[in-house]
Amino acid sequence: MKLRTPSLLHLIHVTSLLLIASESTQPPFSCDSSDPRTNSYPFCRTTLPITQRVQDLVSRLTLDEKISQLVNSAPAIPRLGIPDYQWWSEALHGVAYSLRVTQGIRFNGTIRSATSFPQVILTAATFDAHLWYRIGQASPLKYCMFYVRLKAVGIEARAIYNVGQAKGMTFWAPNINIYRDPRWGRGQETPGEDPMVTGKYAVSFVRGLQGDSFEGGKLGEHLQASACCKHFTAYDLDNWRGMTRYVFNAKVSLQDLADTYQPPFKSCIQQGNASGIMCAYNRVNGVPNCADYDLLSKTARGQWGFNGYITSDCDAVSIIHEDQGYAKLPEDAVADVLKAGMDVNCGTYLKKYTKSAVEKRKLPVSEIDRALHNLFSVRMRLGFFNGNPVRQPFGNIHSDQVCSHEHRNLALEAARNGIVLLKNTDKLLPLSKTKTTSLSVIGPNADSAKTLIGNYAGPPCKPITPLQGLKNYVKDIRYHQGCDAVNCSSAFTAQAVNMAKGTDHVVLVMGLDQTQEREDHDRVDLVLPPKQQNLISTIARVAKIPVILVLLSGGPIDISFAKNDKRIGGILWAGYPGEVGGRALAEIIFGDHNPGGRLPVTWYPQNYVKIPMTDMRMRPEPSSSYPGRTYRFYQGPKVFEFGYGLSYSNYIYQFLPMTQNKVYLNNQSSSQIVENSNPLRYMLVSEMGTEVCDKMKYPVTLRVQNDGIMAGKHPLLLFVRPEKASNGRPVKQLVAFQSVNLNAGESADIEFELRPCEHLSSANEDGLMAIQEGSYLLSIGDRESEIQVVL
Template sequence: WYRIGQVIGTEARGVYNNGQAEGLTFWAPNINVFRDPRWGRGQETPGEDPTMTGKYAAVFVRGVQGYAISGAINSSDLEASACCKHFTAYDLENWKGVTRFAFDAKVTEQDLADTYNPPFKSCVEDGGASGIMCSYNRVNGVPTCADHNLLSKTARGDWSFNGYITSDCDAVAIIHDVQGYAKAPEDAVADVLKAGMDVNCGGYIQTHGVSAYQQGKITGEDIDRALRNLFAIRMRLGLFNGNPKYNRYGNIRADQVCKKEHQDLALQAAQDGIVLLKNDAGALPLSKSKVSSVAVIGPNGNNASLLLGNYFGPPCISVTPFQALQGYVKDATFVQGCNAAVCNVSNIGEAVHAASSADYVVLFMGLDQNQEREEVDRLELGLPGMQESLVNKVADAAKKPVILVLLCGGPVDVTFAKNNPKIGAIVWAGYPGQAGGIAIAQVLFGEHNPGEILFHPTLSNSWRLS
């Protein structure tokens, strides 16, 4: 995690120093606790454990900002600026008509202290984060961006936070326009500035700030404080120090982007994120010398963009799982089987024929960004559409027990596959990034040992929350 943060900070500086970026602030990491497995943005987080999420937050932020992995932070300079989000108790996008903009999270003081806030506390106290983003939702009736107790008393007071606090985009507008918490737009502006928020992502304060000032709802000191917090970070980044090539981080060049060591780290991260869920009768690893042909089947098998999840930059390389497996087996065939992960249109017959003709079968199923992402939650945990039927029919037709690889951020219920003796192995790969196809192939052929612990629970599709 620390090394990944380091690469992000270094590559950001390289791009900035080359004149290809206007700023160096990153609104990451997402450290909300992944409590509901149907949440569309769970894929962005380290999981359901507040302690692990806090440790992740601290070292990732240290890496991005150019600090040592541990110990005292003795410099105010920033290689890049990290922002921990979304503060706090945010894990809903759109659930049965309830949107994140209107959602009011009812959280006890104990649960807030034990579950939702510890990652942010660690991000600030242990990581030295220079930014915090308040969330869209309310907590016990109060919008987080308008909560003085949360932003000023807790973050700045109790944790000694020294940085800027930004809203999520248009989170100030919804305080009046959606939530009705503020009676007038000017009240929304006053609520957030007096609570301790500094930056509005959106144009609401720009539109209504002057009238809020004229009406006496905000003061010059409210504005000055916000500007001080914002410009202090820009100064710590060296944005006012002239030509960046002659400043502290000026020796970092654009050739740092996609350098071999960074791509090697992307591969290691992908490898270490893969988890073996089932392996009956030694189905894995496969043997190069014994696999004469392989059928790769499934909507996630030959599209490199599906390896990336959401919120990603342009990858340095683009290798699909099918392309990677072609490097191990010359006689490799790909059949999509479904139109996409939604799998409402299928060609099971073609998939069955390919499976019955090959020595081995690897199925690439799971989810994509149409099932889970920002603004999209899932209603259930099963594989979408006709995926389960496709898997079972391919398994029935195959000569040997098939291998099922799951590409998804949140958990999926594959109890059917666990109990099917014709499915020899199940591998969870998440959204493994640019090197994911290579990493999966290496795991399948025994060149890397997969992990054994998921970052989220495996739950039955019968599990429900109201």
């Protein structure tokens, strides 16, 4: 085979690795072919199976060396040529800042920034699984005789490692907890409230980051980077009215665990093949997640086949003894988590107390060896025991692939397709590019690059604020902050009013930021800060024509006042839209892009806050006036529904006739319950068997037409609902979604696949999935099509 002449970038890359190695006695990788200390060890032989290599490595470690590797900052073991390793790095929506100096990623060298994609909640609003996977997909790269499909976050992470600015390639993302309560400060990090959407996002993200194909199953043992699905499980409260995540005991029914909290993690493991999961701080039904053998070993590893490492959240082991009082002694906490199946402690508790736990006979060394096998297996899959990374499959990823034109364009595409048009009275939007001669831009978020990127973000490449984006369309543009901050503790109403009176149009860029919602800070209200709301209404009253309100936020807001105000003609929700979010907003406002985003969470009215955030029940309880949670169970008033979103086009739907609209199940295994004196028959999915379920597939074809004058990308959301809601079944359930690009006047036939075992089943009180006899209605928009289940 003819070898290519090394490029300048390749030579710079090699030189940088040599310089890094020369700064210490230990190179940043293990098993260097030139190192006589290690090249003869079996654990360095890449021709051997990883299991065999790991067994050899672990057998060579002393007890003290073994214990040293059980924490996120794992030190070097020089006598074996093993470098130090940092398990903790972040990549929620782009490679992120190191929050502590001990973390794995640094922006202090050749690479000083990374592409900041929209915060996850806005990316989820695209309802485009391929886009989630593509966040950063570039052209295939031929190297070492096979193709590697590249994804942006994984690419940029590997590039940062390759230039010596990372001590690890294990990233603690994605966050796939269900956005159960609208007050949750970390809801912005999640794909929303629907378990199926969240699961599909997890699969797409994990496959993309780790270097697998979109369809999955082609990764093999190599990892471009390692993804970690968190926080396992039923974690969705941080700090609400003094109740913190560290001591919260989530009381969750088997029914809610089965069909709400656990499905995203099951998808992440079984379909995404995630190489990591993180156990959460909180207890579930009295047992700390990180000390729950049933959760970590029986469910994740036993039932779901998880093959990777399990990390604690940071200091989650210490709180089991010090805050929760679940373990009487520190050694008990250490023994509990390792026996449960956890492998590595973010923190120092295992470093401090594991040896004494062994000496006190609370913990066998075999549990330590088990954990080390999982940890070193992942490090070997990442290539850290294969010698110089330049000669490995992902060694040809360089700094020029960070903040690339392709990645920034993809960040723009994600923001464009995620932004949701909530109101457009009398077709105020889009504004005319020729007739708009002057524009007032007012608001504390109008020129804030920091607000654009949300939390868990790295330094962005070239941020574009809404003000900067709008300047590309209007020469006479006037700007006023309106308030000193989003809470408007100091509002400059008079100045903003005077400005608004003198221009053709007014765009108000308002909403929230990380001072209002973030990790360790849940909201107590769903409305905007009062002075901000007053500023919006005041400006709307004096403007020449109805104003446009843009909201930046991670969580839903009760904006009933704006929804019902005729002087507010257009409303856009833009989440935290990433580094080029300002450009995406401007393109939508002036009609260079047709909005198509849909809300991935329900927007509740303010009175929803009367429900304690600590109540984990999903299903309503009419006798106690408990309304339930999320669109699947909540039956109260809404500001905006899950899946709501307008467009500049009108779309028309039509269900085409189904070849079969009856699902026949084997009634020999059916059971019966009586509800309100009515006998209801059902069949457990587990009794039907995997083979039968896999064969039961029903095509559903939908014809959709763009009945407008603009081309658009339109997400199709297919729901199913039982004709008669009963027995705790969801009011309705999203079963499939797909985005379609249609030109003005164009139509297309889109085929979905209905799988009854998955789409028509719901959990019973024992946590078992069951299909109930009766009629079900498939729905999209205002169209419905019936399908019957016959036992």
